[in-house]
Every structure is written in C-alpha cells, then in structure tokens.
Amino acid sequence: xxxxLIIAECGLELIPKEIRxxxxxxxxxxxxxxxxxxxxxxxxxxxxxxxxxFEKRGRPDILHNCLLNALxxxxxxxxxxxxYFHTVNNRIFELNPEIRITRNYNRFKGLIAxxxxxxxxxxxxxxxxxxxxxxxxxxxxxxxxxxxxLFSSRGGLIQHHLxxxxxxxxxNYIIIIGGFQKGTFSKETLELSNxxxxxxxxxxxxxIVVGKIISFYEIINDIK
Numbered sequence: 635x636x637x638x639l640i641i642a643e644c645g646l647e648l649i650p651k652e653i654r655x656x657x658x659x660x661x662x663x664x665x666x667x668x669x670x671x672x673x674x675x676x677x678x679x680x681x682x683x684x685x686x687x688f689e690k691r692g693r694p695d696i697l698h699n700c701l702l703n704a705l706x707x708x709x710x711x712x713x714x715x716x717x718y719f720h721t722v723n724n725r726i727f728e729l730n731p732e733i734r735i736t737r738n739y740n741r742f743k744g745l746i747a748x749x750x751x752x753x754x755x756x757x758x759x760x761x762x763x764x765x766x767x768x769x770x771x772x773x774x775x776x777x778x779x780x781x782x783x784l785f786s787s788r789g790g791l792i793q794h795h796l797x798x799x800x801x802x803x804x805x806n807y808i809i810i811i812g813g814f815q816k817g818t819f820s821k822e823t824l825e826l827s828n829x830x831x832x833x834x835x836x837x838x839x840x841x842i843v844v845g846k847i848i849s850f851y852e853i854i855n856d857i858k
Contacts (some may be wrong), residue, residue: 635806637709637851638777639844641700641719642770642823644813645693648750649673656681669743672750675815690722690814697813698742699841701735707848708857715848718766718773719813725750726766726773733762774826780806782827785847787837788818789830795850798831807851811843 648671653659658681664670675682675692682688697719709715710731717729727749736742749755753765766773774782783798792798799807810827812819824830833846852858 635779635803636714636716637848638716638780638806638808639704639718639848640770640773640808640810641697641717641813641840641844642810643690643819644697644719644721645673645675645691645815646697646719646721646746646750646813647673647691647723648747649678650685653678653681653684656684667744668747668751669740672743672747674743687722687817689816693813693815694743694746695739696815696840697746698735698739699839700811700813700844701729702737703841703845704848705729705731705733705735707845707852709848709852712857714855714857720770722814724769726768726770727763728766730760730762770823770826774808777806777808779804780808782808782810782829784810784819784824784827784830785833785843786812786819786830787832787834789832791832791835795853798833798847799851799854801854803855809847811840811847813840 649659649663658678662670662677672694673692674694678692682692685691704710704715704717707715713731715731718726720726745755749763755762833843
C-alpha cells in the first residue's frame with residue numbers, strides 16, 4: 635500500500651483583485667509573467683494585511699520545500715507515495731509522482747500560477763499536476779482501508795515512530811500536514827481525523843515534518 639501525503643491549506647492563490655492596485659503589487663506584477671501573478675508574502679506583505687486570514691496566505695515557498703523533500707525521497711522513488719496539495723481556497727491538486735519540480739523558486743511560482751489559471755500542467759498529453767473535483771472529505775472517502783493522521787504541534791506528542799505507523803501492508807495511511815505559516819487548521823480539516831499528532835516539543839516547519847514522517851514510514855517498511 636502507498637502512503638498518501640496531503641499538504642493542506644497551502645497559502646497558494648493568485649493575487650486577489652482587492653489588492654491589485656496596491657503599490658507593492660503594481661511594482662512587481664507583469665501580465666506576461668506567470669510568477670508575478672502569484673500572491674507572495676515576501677513581496678506583497680504590506681498589501682496582504684488588508685486580507686482576511688492573511689497569516690495563512692501568500693506562502694508558495696512552503697509547498698515548494700515540502701514537494702522537494704517528498705518527491706526526492708526513497709519512498710517516492712519506490713513508487714509508494716501519493717501526493718496531493720490543498721489550498722486555502724479549497725482547491726485540490728494531484729501530482730504525478732514522476733514529476734520533477736524545479737529547484738528554482740521563481741520558476742516554481744510561475745508553474746503554480748499557471749496551474750491555478752489553467753487547472754492542470756501537462757507534458758506530451760500526460761498530466762504532471764491536475765486539479766480534482768473532490769473536496770478533502772470526498773478525496774479521503776475514496777481511499778479504502780485507511781487511517782487518517784493529522785500532524786500539528788497542538789496534537790499529542792508521540793515518543794517513538796512506532797506510535798505513528800505499524801508495519802501493516804494492508805492499511806493505507808493518509809497523513810495531513812499544514813502548508814501554512816501561522817495559525818491552525820480550519821474546523822473542517824480538523825474533523826477529517828480523530829488522531830492529531832505532534833512529533834516534537836518544538837514547532838517545526840512543514841517541510842521538516844514532511845521529511846521526518848516519510849523517513850519514519852521508510853524505516854518501518856525497510857525502504858532504503
């Protein structure tokens with residue numbers, strides 16, 4: 635069985651219309667430059683403070699680092715990892731496990747902006763990233779014989795990786811990790827799991843959690 639990774643509530647969106655006239659936005663935006671169309675806290679912070687829930691928005695770098703960690707893992711190379719990401723605006727995307735994500739951040743931003751506009755990224759008639767019609771609850775419902783684990787610094791602190799996973803090839807583990815900077819999961823996301831887990835006494839960056847959880851799963855299943 636594969637491990638399913640869902641990076642949830644990612645701060646990914648095109649620059650909202652209500653702040654497009656702000657000087658910090660107008661300074662950088664270019665109609666023919668995809669990457670400049672993406673909301674980015676590093677560039678647009680002074681404009682973003684006017685947005686609702688702005689602390690969780692405009693952080694494409696978090697997803698970028700998470701994907702580099704996950705896609706480069708032995709688990710993914712062994713074709714035992716499925717990756718989805720979900721945005722603060724409730725859009726869900728599935729990655730082709732063979733995709734090679736650019737390490738250049740600006741090129742990644744351009745890719746994501748194009749994805750948000752077109753709903754898919756294709757190459758030679760094969761999808762690299764595609765948008766799904768399901769919401770998170772519907773996506774999880776489709777997966778059979780599953781256990782859903784949600785990771786948060788507010789969860790119960792585990793003492794050992796065996797407290798998370800068992801070597802059980804009949805079970806599909808779904809792990810949900812937040813793709814946002816500050817705050818906590820929405821009520822709707824929290825209701826997706828009855829197991830909320832913390833893996834450290836410290837608050838960790840999302841990409842660190844992704845790397846550690848995948849490593850725990852690899853160790854238990856002897857994937858090298």
